[in-house]
Amino acid sequence: MTNATDIAGLPGRRSSHGSELVLAGLGVALACVAPFWLNGYGLYLLTLTAIFAIVALGLNLLTGYAGQISLCHAALFGVGAYATALLTSKAGWPYLVSLPVGALLTTAIGAAVAVPALRLKNLYLAIATLGFGVVLQKTIFEWRSLTGGGGGLSLAPPTIAGHELGATGLYYLALAFLVLGLWGAWNLSRGRTGRALRLIKESEIAAASLGIHIARYKVTAFAVSAFYTAIAGGLFAYLVRYINPESFNVGLSIGFLSMIVIGGLGTIGGSIVGALFYVVVPELLRGIKDAPGLVFGVVLVMVMVFMPQGLWGMARRFLGRR
Amino acid sequence: MGRLAIENVSVDFGGVHALKDVSFAFESGSIVGLIGPNGAGKSTLLNCISGITRPTAGRVRLDEAVLSERNASSVAGLGIGRVFQHPELVLDLSVRENLMIACHRSLGYGLVSELLMVPSVWRREREAAGRVADVLRRLGIADSADAEVRNLPYGHRKLIDLGRALLMDIGFLLLDEPIAGLNDPEIAHLTELLFELRREFGFGILVVEHNMPFVSRLCERLVVLDLGQLIADGRPADVLGDARVIASYLGEAADA
Numbered sequence: 001m002t003n004a005t006d007i008a009g010l011p012g013r014r015s016s017h018g019s020e021l022v023l024a025g026l027g028v029a030l031a032c033v034a035p036f037w038l039n040g041y042g043l044y045l046l047t048l049t050a051i052f053a054i055v056a057l058g059l060n061l062l063t064g065y066a067g068q069i070s071l072c073h074a075a076l077f078g079v080g081a082y083a084t085a086l087l088t089s090k091a092g093w094p095y096l097v098s099l100p101v102g103a104l105l106t107t108a109i110g111a112a113v114a115v116p117a118l119r120l121k122n123l124y125l126a127i128a129t130l131g132f133g134v135v136l137q138k139t140i141f142e143w144r145s146l147t148g149g150g151g152g153l154s155l156a157p158p159t160i161a162g163h164e165l166g167a168t169g170l171y172y173l174a175l176a177f178l179v180l181g182l183w184g185a186w187n188l189s190r191g192r193t194g195r196a197l198r199l200i201k202e203s204e205i206a207a208a209s210l211g212i213h214i215a216r217y218k219v220t221a222f223a224v225s226a227f228y229t230a231i232a233g234g235l236f237a238y239l240v241r242y243i244n245p246e247s248f249n250v251g252l253s254i255g256f257l258s259m260i261v262i263g264g265l266g267t268i269g270g271s272i273v274g275a276l277f278y279v280v281v282p283e284l285l286r287g288i289k290d291a292p293g294l295v296f297g298v299v300l301v302m303v304m305v306f307m308p309q310g311l312w313g314m315a316r317r318f319l320g321r322r
Numbered sequence: 323m324g325r326l327a328i329e330n331v332s333v334d335f336g337g338v339h340a341l342k343d344v345s346f347a348f349e350s351g352s353i354v355g356l357i358g359p360n361g362a363g364k365s366t367l368l369n370c371i372s373g374i375t376r377p378t379a380g381r382v383r384l385d386e387a388v389l390s391e392r393n394a395s396s397v398a399g400l401g402i403g404r405v406f407q408h409p410e411l412v413l414d415l416s417v418r419e420n421l422m423i424a425c426h427r428s429l430g431y432g433l434v435s436e437l438l439m440v441p442s443v444w445r446r447e448r449e450a451a452g453r454v455a456d457v458l459r460r461l462g463i464a465d466s467a468d469a470e471v472r473n474l475p476y477g478h479r480k481l482i483d484l485g486r487a488l489l490m491d492i493g494f495l496l497l498d499e500p501i502a503g504l505n506d507p508e509i510a511h512l513t514e515l516l517f518e519l520r521r522e523f524g525f526g527i528l529v530v531e532h533n534m535p536f537v538s539r540l541c542e543r544l545v546v547l548d549l550g551q552l553i554a555d556g557r558p559a560d561v562l563g564d565a566r567v568i569a570s571y572l573g574e575a576a577d578a
Contacts, residue, residue, distance in 0.1 A: 187437055
């Protein structure tokens with residue numbers, strides 16, 4: 001998993017991508033054999049990293065590429081978790097079907113709320129998405145007949161083709177989705193959507209004067225981002241096997257944003273590094289008596305002060321790639 | 323051949339009359355200079371044509387299409403290219419990629435094909451890259467194709483902005499202070515280039531510029547705005563000799 005961070009980031013490196021593909025292949029290979037060395041908790045953390053990395057990939061498309069901030073991604077993560085869980089546990093659908101269907105459902109909800117929000121910018125957009133997040137979270141909370149409300153939802157282990165999916169199985173499933181997500185994000189970032197989003201972030205007027213339909217692209221970015229986030233939510237539900245609306249609060253949204261900022265805005269590699277940092281560093285700090293949270297906060301400040309382009313941007317610079 | 327017509331256009335910004343009942347029209351293939359002192363409404367007029375600013379009264383037409391009822395991206399789709407005073411480029415993308423952005427409409431593949439990078443996407447990207455290479459050669463900056471824009475001099479950046487417009491299959495080109503910040507050889511190169519491009523592509527050019535030698539050399543017609551009103555319209559020699567124009571603008575320019 002660690003080396004999956006080597007997958008190259010920015011769209012349009014002018015160098016050939018051969019070496020980056022080799023690194024990506026090595027990373028995936030390492031991620032595939034990692035479970036053999038890890039205990040149960042280590043595997044849990046690695047699975048969580050993969051899940052958060054999927055969110056970070058999606059959020060980076062919206063925030064890093066298109067420049068649109070969102071504080072409702074935790075809620076979308078939650079809607080994805082609940083949609084998948086309910087379709088699987090209550091409707092009895094196969095997990096591998098309810099996962100994408102739940103994600104599409106969440107995407108539709110996300111895109112619908114995005115339409116008015118994306119007329120706004122910067123702080124105003126942040127506050128509007130914060131509001132949507134609260135509405136979604138409270139809807140899950142209040143809709144007790146469906147979601148179980150504040151009591152949460154306990155889930156049985158998922159099954160695939162009649163076989164129960166254990167911790168290792170779920171890890172590989174998350175890894176498979178991460179690889180697919182990487183591939184999609186890589187393609188998108190280098191194609192016409194990624195290029196259009198980059199210019200929209202730079203100057204909406206310039207983008208419009210090249211015939212780019214701004215609103216449509218912002219909604220597209222939001223929808224794709226919501227899809228990634230909801231898939232991750234559906235995986236997360238069955239990683240923890242107990243979900244509660246309280247988990248999907250704005251604190252987690254800020255956590256998602258910090259992942260992409262720490263990793264590197266507008267980079268694909270940064271999404272992976274950021275998720276890894278967010279999950280692993282607090283674990284490493286656990287040994288510190290009394291105040292691991294405080295140290296984590298200080299580490300965040302240091303990263304931002306000394307590496308404003310994020311860990312991935314720093315690594316690129318260090319390796320002389322740019 | 324197309325005709326771009328500004329018809330009785332007025333723009334008010336909260337009681338300030340940026341443009342008052344301005345009318346003129348020109349055909350594709352012609353080069354028209356739009357001059358006037360600062361605050362005369364030149365940029366507002368360009369914004370009205372591009373669909374960025376909506377006229378309070380009057381309309382802008384491209385042949386039968388009413389541009390002033392459309393948004394900026396739709397106006398661009400009808401073949402109105404805009405080159406900004408300060409080129410708005412993505413600094414950490416290469417020159418080629420910045421130009422690929424302008425192939426946006428012609429690429430036309432869908433989101434899902436793009437996510438999956440199906441072969442037809444590859445093919446279209448390659449075709450677009452070919453057109454970009456042609457434009458880069460045409461502008462004389464083919465050597466910079468792979469350079470990051472942030473490493474390029476200002477003059478090159480302005481050419482890239484012009485290149486984006488060329489990739490859009492335009493009938494009219496709006497240039498906002500194209501030579502501001504350029505040195506003399508760059509100005510000479512741009513002047514020749516604009517003549518050649520006009521001949522090749524046949525588009526009409528509306529250029530806002532303060533540099534009178536450049537404007538007189540490039541344009542066959544000048545339109546003068548002052549305080550939002552059209553005060554002169556004609557051949558450069560006649561317009562630049564007009565008493566009102568001298569009083570309102572050229573006197574000021576001479577002082578400056």
